[in-house]
Amino acid sequence: MTDNLIRFTRGVPANESFSVELLSSFASEAIKKYSPSVLQYADARGFPPLRELLAKENRVTHERIILGQGSLHLLDIITQIVTKPGDLIFTENPSYDRALTIMKRRGCRLTGIPLEADGLGVNKVEERLKLGDRPKFFYIIPDFQNPSGSVLSMEKRKTVLKLAAKYAFLIIEDSPYYRLRYRGESIPSLFDLAPDRVLHMSSYSKLISPGLRVGYVIAPATMADPIAKWAEDTYINNSYINHAIAFEFQISGSLEKQICFLKELYLPRLDAMLNALDRSLKTCSTWTAPDGGFFIGVTLSRNIKADDLLTQAQKAGLQLTDGRNFFTDGSGDRFVRLPFCALTSAEITEGILRLSKVINQIC
Amino acid sequence: MTDNLIRFTRGVPANESFSVELLSSFASEAIKKYSPSVLQYADARGFPPLRELLAKENRVTHERIILGQGSLHLLDIITQIVTKPGDLIFTENPSYDRALTIMKRRGCRLTGIPLEADGLGVNKVEERLKLGDRPKFFYIIPDFQNPSGSVLSMEKRKTVLKLAAKYAFLIIEDSPYYRLRYRGESIPSLFDLAPDRVLHMSSYSKLISPGLRVGYVIAPATMADPIAKWAEDTYINNSYINHAIAFEFQISGSLEKQICFLKELYLPRLDAMLNALDRSLKTCSTWTAPDGGFFIGVTLSRNIKADDLLTQAQKAGLQLTDGRNFFTDGSGDRFVRLPFCALTSAEITEGILRLSKVINQIC
Numbered sequence: 001m002t003d004n005l006i007r008f009t010r011g012v013p014a015n016e017s018f019s020v021e022l023l024s025s026f027a028s029e030a031i032k033k034y035s036p037s038v039l040q041y042a043d044a045r046g047f048p049p050l051r052e053l054l055a056k057e058n059r060v061t062h063e064r065i066i067l068g069q070g071s072l073h074l075l076d077i078i079t080q081i082v083t084k085p086g087d088l089i090f091t092e093n094p095s096y097d098r099a100l101t102i103m104k105r106r107g108c109r110l111t112g113i114p115l116e117a118d119g120l121g122v123n124k125v126e127e128r129l130k131l132g133d134r135p136k137f138f139y140i141i142p143d144f145q146n147p148s149g150s151v152l153s154m155e156k157r158k159t160v161l162k163l164a165a166k167y168a169f170l171i172i173e174d175s176p177y178y179r180l181r182y183r184g185e186s187i188p189s190l191f192d193l194a195p196d197r198v199l200h201m202s203s204y205s206k207l208i209s210p211g212l213r214v215g216y217v218i219a220p221a222t223m224a225d226p227i228a229k230w231a232e233d234t235y236i237n238n239s240y241i242n243h244a245i246a247f248e249f250q251i252s253g254s255l256e257k258q259i260c261f262l263k264e265l266y267l268p269r270l271d272a273m274l275n276a277l278d279r280s281l282k283t284c285s286t287w288t289a290p291d292g293g294f295f296i297g298v299t300l301s302r303n304i305k306a307d308d309l310l311t312q313a314q315k316a317g318l319q320l321t322d323g324r325n326f327f328t329d330g331s332g333d334r335f336v337r338l339p340f341c342a343l344t345s346a347e348i349t350e351g352i353l354r355l356s357k358v359i360n361q362i363c
Numbered sequence: 364m365t366d367n368l369i370r371f372t373r374g375v376p377a378n379e380s381f382s383v384e385l386l387s388s389f390a391s392e393a394i395k396k397y398s399p400s401v402l403q404y405a406d407a408r409g410f411p412p413l414r415e416l417l418a419k420e421n422r423v424t425h426e427r428i429i430l431g432q433g434s435l436h437l438l439d440i441i442t443q444i445v446t447k448p449g450d451l452i453f454t455e456n457p458s459y460d461r462a463l464t465i466m467k468r469r470g471c472r473l474t475g476i477p478l479e480a481d482g483l484g485v486n487k488v489e490e491r492l493k494l495g496d497r498p499k500f501f502y503i504i505p506d507f508q509n510p511s512g513s514v515l516s517m518e519k520r521k522t523v524l525k526l527a528a529k530y531a532f533l534i535i536e537d538s539p540y541y542r543l544r545y546r547g548e549s550i551p552s553l554f555d556l557a558p559d560r561v562l563h564m565s566s567y568s569k570l571i572s573p574g575l576r577v578g579y580v581i582a583p584a585t586m587a588d589p590i591a592k593w594a595e596d597t598y599i600n601n602s603y604i605n606h607a608i609a610f611e612f613q614i615s616g617s618l619e620k621q622i623c624f625l626k627e628l629y630l631p632r633l634d635a636m637l638n639a640l641d642r643s644l645k646t647c648s649t650w651t652a653p654d655g656g657f658f659i660g661v662t663l664s665r666n667i668k669a670d671d672l673l674t675q676a677q678k679a680g681l682q683l684t685d686g687r688n689f690f691t692d693g694s695g696d697r698f699v700r701l702p703f704c705a706l707t708s709a710e711i712t713e714g715i716l717r718l719s720k721v722i723n724q725i726c
Contacts, residue, residue, distance in 0.1 A: 015399035023402065027604070028391035036378035039386065039574035069432055073598040101596050211402035213602040233464050235436040239576040241390070242602055 006351040007319045011146065011294050011339045017265055018209050022254055023245065030244035038240040044232035045224075046216070047243030053250060054216060060195065064224050066231065069238050071176065071201040071215030075139075076102045077230045078172065078199060078217070083108050083136045090128070090138040090169075092120045094297065094326030094335060096146045099139055099174065111135065112328030115145070117288045119152030122159040129167045137170040137199075142190055144177040144293020147326045147337035151290065154187050161194045171198045176206045176215075179259055181292035182267040196220050204246045206294070207259060213238070214246045265341075272345035273338060276352035284359055285336075294341050297326075300334040302363040309336075312362055318354045369714040370682045374509065374657050374702045380628055381572050385617055386608065393607035401603040407595035408587075409579070410606030416613060417579060423558065427587050429594065432601050434539065434564040434578030438502075439465045440593045441535065441562060441580070446471050446499045453491070453501040455483045457660065457689030457698060459509045459537065462502055474498070475691030478508070480651045482515030485522040492530045500533040500562075505553055507540040507656020510689045510700035514653065517550050524557045534561045539569045539578075542622055544655035545630040559583050567609045569657070570622060576601070577609045628704075635708035636701060639715035647722055648699075657704050660689075663697040665726040672699075675725055681717045 031038060038047070045051060046067025055062040068074035083089065085107025091100065093112025103110055111128060113120045119142065138160070142152035152160075164171050173190045191200035195218075203215030219227055231237075249255055273296055274289055281287075287298045306324050313320045323335030336355070340348055394401060401410070408414060409430025418425040431437035446452065448470025454463065456475025466473055474491060476483045482505065501523070505515035515523075527534050536553040554563035558581075566578030582590055594600075612618055636659055637652055644650075650661045669687050676683045686698030699718070703711055 012404050015403060018399055018402045020394060020398040020402070023398075024391045024394040027394055028387045031383060031387040031390055035383040035386075036381055039381045039383070039572040040378060041375050041568075041573045069598050069601065076597050098596070098599070105596065205404075209402040210404045210599075211602055211604050213598070213600075233461070233468060234439050235432050235576070236461070236573075237576075238432065239574055239602060239605055241574055241608075242604065245604075 005317050005319055006343070006347050006354065008336070008338050008351055008355075009319045009321045010342050011337070012210065012342050013206055013262075014265060014342045017262055019254065019258060022249065023209065026245050026248040026252070027241070030248050031241060034240070034244045038244050042237045042240055044237045045228045046238060047240040047247060050243045050247040050250075053247065054218070058191070058200075058218055060218055061221075064218050064221055066217050066219060066224060066227050067238060067243055068215045068217065068231070069213045069235075070205060070210070071174065071203045071217065072098055072102070074201060074215060074217045074227070075099055075172065075174070077227055077234070078223075079103055079106050079108070081223070081226050081230055082170065088133060088135045090125065090133075090135040091328060092140060092145065093328050094147050094323075094332060095139065095328070096141060096174065097325040100326070100328065103139070108136075110328040115148050115150055117150065119145070119150050119156050120160070122156050122163070125160060125163055129163060134167065135169050137172050138164065139172045139174065140190065141174045143175055143187070144180065144290050144295070146177075146293075147295050147335075148288060148297035149290035149293055149295045150288045150297075151187065157187065157190055157193060161190060161197065164194070164197050173198050173200045175200060175202045177293040178202065180206060180262060180266065180294070182263050182270055184291040191218060199223065207255065207262070208246060208249055212242045212246055214242050268345055269340045269343065269348060272348045273340040273352070276349045280352050280356035281359070284356075284363070294339050296338045296340065298336045298338060300336065300359060302334070302359070304334055304359070304362055306333040308362055309333075309358065312358045313355065316354045316358050318351055318358065368680050368682055369706065369710050369717065371699070371701050371714055371718075372682045372684045373705050374700070375573065375705050376569055376625075377628060377705045380625055382617065382621060385612065386572065389608050389611040389615070390604070393611050394604060397603070397607045401607050405600045405603050407591045407600045409601060410603040410610060413606045413610040416610065417581070421554070421563075421581055423581055424584075427581050427584055429580050429582060429587060429590050430601060430606055431578045431580065431594070432576045432598075433568060433573070434537065434566040434580065435461055435465070437564055437578060437580045437590070438462055438535065438537070440590055440597070441586075442466055442469050442471070444586070444589050444593055445533065451496060451498045453488065453496075453498040453532075454691060455503060455508065456691050457510050457686075457695060458502065458691070459504060460688040462537065463689070463691065466502070471499075473691040478511050478513055480513065482508070482513050482519050483523070485519050485526070488523060488526055492526060497530065498532050500535050501527065502535045502537065503553065504537045506538055506550070507543065507653050507658070509540075509656075510658050510698075511651060511660035512653035512656055512658045513651045513660075514550065520550065520553055520556060524553060524560065527557070527560050536561050536563045538563060538565045540656040541565065543569060543625060543629065543657070545626050545633055547654040554581060562586065570618065570625070571609060571612055575605045575609055577605050631708055632703045632706065632711060635711040636703040636715070639712045643715050643719035644722070647719075647726070657702050659701045659703065661699045661701060663699065663722060665697075665722070667697055667722070667725055669696040671725055672721065675721045676718065679717045679721050681714060681721065
């Protein structure tokens with residue numbers, strides 16, 4: 001079986017999830033329907049009908065909605081506006097590696113708040129704040145966190161928002177997996193609870209297609225203008241063609257159907273992963289079992305070097321992401337992020353079997 | 364006539380130039396033909412078939428071609444990679460306002476080299492270099508320069524390349540108008556003359572549609588990797604859907620037809636502008652008559668304040684861009700950029716009539 005590499009590196013939607021025919025016809029439609037405006041230079045905030053739709057959904061004015069070429073790029077813009085090199089940022093530890101790269105590239109200092117089963121350790125946050133830490137913002141992925149899969153509990157959401165108000169820091173809520181809950185009940189987002197203190201980011205990448213490159217931020221009113229100005233000064237505007245495709249997809253009702261379809265596609269994969277972990281890794285690792293999203297983060301209980309793990313895994317036909325990339329403090333040797341959406345249940349089962357063999361071999 | 368505002372502010376293609384039906388059908392085709400790869404996350408350099416096509420056209424390896432969300436964004440990335448705050452950059456004076464904004468935002472010092480009828484003053488360049496100036500790069504728009512319309516002569520191209528070799532600076536050649544020559548013969552690009560010293564940027568914005576947001580850079584081999592890495596760290600990848608639309612447009616032969624069509628559409632507008640200027644502004648201003656591109660830059664010979672000019676023009680039903688935006692040194696009060704592609708010949712004639720009245724009224 002080692003001749004066919006299994007990739008636990010790809011935190012991406014399944015290729016078979018894309019509605020190719022629909023996207024093809026919405027692309028054709030959108031260009032006909034909204035030309036010349038989608039073909040011309042345009043306002044940096046993005047295609048007005050999609051912004052108005054998102055504004056309505058989120059009960060804000062459309063001025064607060066800014067579309068981006070994916071949400072990561074918006075995070076880069078926001079980081080450049082809000083911080084100077086040397087400024088402090090709080091993140092979860094572990095957190096999304098690409099987000100950390102952006103903050104480090106800006107020259108910011110990062111304090112990673114350890115994750116617990118119900119999300120970030122709020123006591124630790126308060127401790128740091130009482131010691132005098134004053135972050136410019138706290139970057140949080142509250143739902144089906146990347147890379148751990150954990151969900152921030154309602155109680156902790158309230159606590160962290162209280163701390164944000166008391167110590168006057170912004171929260172950037174990155175929430176691309178919010179609607180990908182495969183069972184159980186959703187918890188209100190941080191933005192729902194405090195719409196003026198939270199920059200809420202999300203995208204269509206995990207719901208329709210990453211190839212659209214359509215993400216968005218709902219920014220506090222005072223921040224929307226500077227974000228739009230920075231965007232305009234950087235790239236004039238994103239492609240309204242792509243915005244219009246996402247808009248057509250949504251208003252036609254296809255988005256709701258697509259999300260149902262994704263849930264049906266991904267739930268068995270999540271269960272395959274949970275079952276495989278239970279069977280093979282229970283004695284040597286811990287994890288939080290999520291009810292949605294793309295990832296489960298496994299922490300090995302034995303001492304292990306990431307380099308050894310990656311090398312031995314590769315030899316066993318298994319590609320892993322370096323766990324250290326997700327940590328702010330150089331730890332992460334024992335952390336393995338396991339994405340489960342873009343693999344079949346059979347691949348997941350086989351992959352975890354390989355992983356357990358590799359671990360038993362090294363430790 | 365003053366109730367219908369004439370906008371000399373819009374340096375954009377004409378709305379009536381867009382091939383809506385073709386773009387609509389290529390968009391539909393491209394998604395069907397290249398899925399799932401155009402719908403998935405992908406390599407930051409861009410859609411391989413388009414990169415290979417551009418590589419072949421430009422006789423370089425495809426590794427050197429990097430597609431961007433328009434070429435301006437690539438300039439931002441390159442500026443961040445090549446310079447640190449405080450570094451020196453040479454530009455033409457005047458130059459493209461958005462490019463200047465990007466360099467200033469980076470904290471770079473700008474030295475603007477005055478333009479002459481046949482392009483930048485090379486003697487002035489040598490003078491600055493002999494005085495010890497060491498720019499990180501020289502940003503040049505050699506063909507139908509924005510905002511002046513001037514073309515850098517062959518002799519000067521050779522001279523500036525010699526200086527670049529002698530004093531070891533990069534040249535960034537921004538060339539979106541190169542193929543929009545409405546009469547006369549093209550001059551080889553700086554890139555053609557020195558493919559390893561020049562970063563050549565261009566885009567499909569002026570040829571097909573700005574709404575595609577597809578630009579590209581041909582970078583020296585050693586710089587392509589850092590540019591791609593910066594791009595990946597910023598936005599993962601651009602939309603391959605848009606890249607694939609541009610690719611289909613080009614390989615189908617539609618690009619060549621579109622360029623012929625643009626020439627037929629824009630030449631009469633250029634001539635209308637030149638005739639109107641000859642009729643109305645000859646006594647009080649100078650300009651270089653271009654054979655292509657989007658702009659003519661007019662310099663008034665009388666003393667005038669930009670604020671007065673803008674205000675009075677607005678009152679006379681004429682919207683102008685602030686000339687000072689194009690200059691590195693706070694001058695530009697007497698400079699007026701006149702775009703001619705997105706206006707009808709009648710609007711151009713009427714607009715220049717209004718402009719001459721305003722000037723005579725103020726001076």
